[in-house]
Amino acid sequence: MKVIFHPRFYEVYTSDPAAAPGRMDPIVKALEKKFEFLEPRPASERDLEKVHGRSHIQDVKRNPLVYEIGLLAAGGAILAAETAFEGQPAFGLIRPPGHHASPHSCWGFCYFNNIAVAIKKLLSEGKIKGALILDFDLHYGDGTSNAFTGSSSVSYFHPEGTRREGFLEETKRCLQTERPYDIVAVSAGFDRHEEDWGGLLKTEDYFTIGKWTKEVSLDRCHGRRFGVLEGGYNHSVLGRNVKRFLQGLSD
Numbered sequence: 001m002k003v004i005f006h007p008r009f010y011e012v013y014t015s016d017p018a019a020a021p022g023r024m025d026p027i028v029k030a031l032e033k034k035f036e037f038l039e040p041r042p043a044s045e046r047d048l049e050k051v052h053g054r055s056h057i058q059d060v061k062r063n064p065l066v067y068e069i070g071l072l073a074a075g076g077a078i079l080a081a082e083t084a085f086e087g088q089p090a091f092g093l094i095r096p097p098g099h100h101a102s103p104h105s106c107w108g109f110c111y112f113n114n115i116a117v118a119i120k121k122l123l124s125e126g127k128i129k130g131a132l133i134l135d136f137d138l139h140y141g142d143g144t145s146n147a148f149t150g151s152s153s154v155s156y157f158h159p160e161g162t163r164r165e166g167f168l169e170e171t172k173r174c175l176q177t178e179r180p181y182d183i184v185a186v187s188a189g190f191d192r193h194e195e196d197w198g199g200l201l202k203t204e205d206y207f208t209i210g211k212w213t214k215e216v217s218l219d220r221c222h223g224r225r226f227g228v229l230e231g232g233y234n235h236s237v238l239g240r241n242v243k244r245f246l247q248g249l250s251d
């Protein structure tokens, strides 16, 4: 398991909760002794254009700090996807998050759709023919869904149960889709935790979801699997939640 992280993700690039000071520190602390860290390079504008229109990219560019960190986040998702494609599970410990970034607009603390940029890059290079995206963030990833509208090769799932057991059952069902895929990508938002905004999942549930993701990927797509950080705002539980997810996801 490789963790993709860049020290610039510590920077407070806006005043939203995803960019809050002190958010990345507990996660790094929980992971750094257990997993090997890799540093990403920024995504190229060409990579972004696989998902986003030029005018959206120009809009984001008006804030140079957000643009620079945003390129690194997208680059982090790309490196996670490439690492997974080559046979090692990976997690992009990145921000800003991406699943509310649509091709021509964005909201919800997101600017570029990191996971969509990474998947479209693998698709365009002919490395994969299809992908399954599981998004267990509290919020629906409208940006990711919009990026793959009408796509026959990429399935986007966002389980929505309001009871814990129901949510987990639905998550399992999503992973068992009959549509073929060559990689599993997880938009891992931790804001559904019982001590975060959603008030639902226990820390152990993230281990379970990680383990199920590993198992289906070994069954269906040579073990190719990666995740990227989306939401999660209670700094006092984020570190252990991410760690348990990665322990489930890793070999």
Ligand SMILES: [Zn+2]
Binding pocket: 137, 138, 139, 189, 191, 230, 231, 232
């Ligand atoms: Zn969220």
